[in-house]
Amino acid sequence: MNQTGLNNIALTIYIGIGVMLVLIISFLIAVLMSQRRKWKMLGEMQKLKEEQQNQLIEGAVRSEEGERHRISELLHDEVGALLSSSRIYLVEMKTDQLSQDDQQDHAKVKELLDESIKKVRSISHNLHSTILKEFGLNEAIRHFMKTVTGGSTFTSMVDLDEEYQLSNSETDLAVYRIIQELVNNLIKHAHPVQIKIQSALGKNKLKITIYHNGDGLSQERFEELRFKHDGLGLKNIQNRIILLRGAILFEVKNPGDNYIYLTIPLQL
């Protein structure tokens, strides 16, 4: 075969290879572009889903707070007022003519009534902290720790950054509730001898460290527990963390050397 024939064959092969290459590259470009578009859409959907989830959590937290407020008001204004009136009547009762036993009973009833008034007030404050509203987060944490430590088997230490004056009352309330829930859980499950709460104000974030020497909870165990039906408290903590766009980290450094780190972004 002559040179022209050879050139024709070579040209045919090169055209064939070229066509195949163009076809496959077109396919690849089409697939890559479609994948990119899908990723973008998936990202947007994820964002939307996240926003929706946050709205749901916010709604649930708000309704819970509303309910707490309502119960707190009822306890304080209705039950508290009734108990206080009862105490007035009881105090005004003339006990001189009563027998020795009746006088003792009267004193016992008064003592129990005082205890009940104190308890109702404490529950009411726990449900809706007026200290938080009036004196801020630091004072509310101090007061809460003082309350839970009183008459218990553990000691507490609170070292809070005084520069933190802020803030958005909803953030403060959420942080307060998280600490409340965490400390209550520690008392109930970890049985510590010492609890230490520290806070440090960083650049646009508040870092809170809770140290305790009881039975520690690892991050993995926390993740496990918060999906359990009875882990409502941990679920609430996680919901509030999501709402604050913050982070929580559990660390067991050594047995009896446990830390919980909270990082809360602040909108100053």
Add this chain to the structure above:
Amino acid sequence: MNWSEVWAPLIPLIVWLVARPKHKWVKPVLIYLIVAFIFSAAIDIIWKMQIFSGFKEWFDKNLPWWPTQGGYLKNTVFYNLISISRLLLFAWFFNYLGDVFRKLNRYIPWLFIIFTIINFWPVEKIDDFLWPFEKIEDFSSRLITLETGILLFYCVLYFFRVLRDDKPDGEAASRQIFSVVMGLSMYVALNFFIFLLYKQLTENFEDLAKQIWPIHNFSNIVFCLMMTYAFIKK
């Protein structure tokens, strides 16, 4: 490009030794690389070493049945063997990428094996039969083109599947698998016409055959690099 068919599969093999990816689909790809390395080494050793004295004599003495052509030892049987292994192993690889491939794999690899057996049926006088049988020791354009055609079909089907799938984060669309299929599709697309005409070219236009073979080697290097990327990517 010299010896590239031998060293190119070594790149992903070395990376595999370091990274040790654990995906199911790695197994067929890894076996293919080992097979490709061994057969390609055999191809290059037989072809390039016979110029040294004693090499061909050793074959004549120990393997007297080894096919020769024009006084040279033939190595083309290994191209056929690589081709058969490639189809079977990548059919296994595609098996992990969805039901459609599993359904296809119920028939296609078996049909290909039947075709291979018929194509290389050992008959004494090939010209006496209506069906143009081939000898397994000869480069079979027919077999290798069919193999690349089937693999090209699998690749195109995979791309269609990824295009139609609403979720971009499925395992089949993962970057590792995508890069393996991308490398394979480039390899089979670039070589389809080369394999189709290669036997004719080597018989009638040897210079042209030599001229276009670097395209095969280049696409093989790209294919091996894509498999390397798939092994590295977490």
